[in-house]
């Protein structure tokens with residue numbers, strides 16, 4: 112997995128489809144990403160000379176900082192994690208805990224890589240799932256027990272010789288008569304033709320309650336997963352569910368995919384992917400620089416900066432999948448810096464975040480655009496949600512303007528939470544339709560300026576009430 116080759120302009124074009132304004136920030140992230148790609152094209156000597164150019168996003172809450180970074184990762188299919196820097200100042204945290212951000216990034220890389228590998232084996236996995244379905248729909252008689260045990264032992268022996276975990280394969284324990292073979296053939300035909308999708312079938316699956324639970328911080332720090340180690344040695348507990356064929360096929364395809372993919376490749380590729388394309392978003396980085404308010408008992412802020420520094424500078428972190436090098440990861444620091452400045456961070460850390468970009472506060476006009484323009488904008492989401500109750504909602508332009516105006520006012524009069532205010536206002540605005548919609552034949556509903564005023568306008572004028580409700 113190598114770095115994306117999209118140009119900064121191409122990346123900004125896609126970001127524009129989701130995020131309104133903040134052009135400087137969009138450009139900066141796209142350039143930072145391209146710089147990493149550029150650095151990786153150079154000789155090792157040259158790479159060592161050029162330190163990675165990480166980015167600091169400065170701006171108030173809810174103006175798109177996280178959204179830009181998360182979207183960037185999605186566009187280039189890169190592993191992404193967001194951590195709150197303040198988490199490491201909490202009582203009980205110790206220095207090594209900061210490495211958990213790298214481990215979480217690798218977990219995310221595994222998910223992305225697994226999805227890619229599933230795609231590669233999908234055709235074969237689905238074929239196997241359909242074969243299995245046929246056998247479940249037309250079961251054969253079980254073989255005699257003694258014969259069965261012998262067969263099982265031989266199967267397990269062969270599997271172990273091939274380096275696999277032994278498992279008893281049910282197919283080999285069946286007595287398939289001609290009659291059953293014929294029935295299976297006709298079932299396979301029906302299955303192919305999609306005639307059995309709603310038939311019920313019993314399938315066996317891993318018991319989810321046996322999946323890894325929490326474990327000690329110390330083990331995490333060492334990159335050891337006890338559950339993984341043990342689960343490799345002990346047989347997994349199985350549970351049975353009766354589900355429609357369509358759902359069974361999905362579950363069986365997933366099970367087959369898991370067996371078809373090569374785990375060693377999966378872990379290796381995921382680590383390479385995290386190392387070369389990973390993005391770590393460190394939120395509230397301003398809160399680990401000295402400021403007015405430090406709670407007693409908090410871990411020293413400078414200490415946390417010193418713990419984070421080696422990771423940002425490039426170091427090796429142990430994970431349960433292997434050692435990960437952080438040299439080429441892209442780090443994006445983010446914060447309001449209302450009570451302090453980036454220059455209050457320790458100089459070494461400042462030097463690692465040389466690209467600085469300020470995000471603007473959002474205006475009423477921005478809110479209008481956020482409500483309407485982005486792919487899957489908030490209003491489009493609500494229209495789709497309510498549409499599932501056969502109600503067609505439309506918003507007039509005046510209503511949108513009024514929502515944006517109210518959001519700006521409430522942000523001004525209470526706390527400024529940026530575009531998050533639009534979420535709370537829309538939820539309040541549409542609460543009756545969301546509640547009563549499914550029971551009433553509402554037909555088409557037009558949200559007008561008056562409707563907005565009646566539902567949220569008056570509320571917004573009451574500072575105390577709006578603090579709680581909007």
Ligand SMILES: Nc1ncnc2c1ncn2[C@@H]1O[C@H](COP(=O)(O)OP(=O)(O)OP(=O)(O)O)[C@@H](O)[C@H]1O
Pocket residue numbers: 129130131132133171172173174175176177178179394395445446481485529530531
């Ligand atoms: N410029 C924007 N365009 C479109 N949507 C936006 C914009 N700014 C914020 N939003 C929406 O508002 C919500 C909050 O934004 P986001 O998570 O990016 O905030 P933030 O700037 O990272 O704040 P914080 O530092 O508090 O995490 C998201 O749902 C996001 O989609």
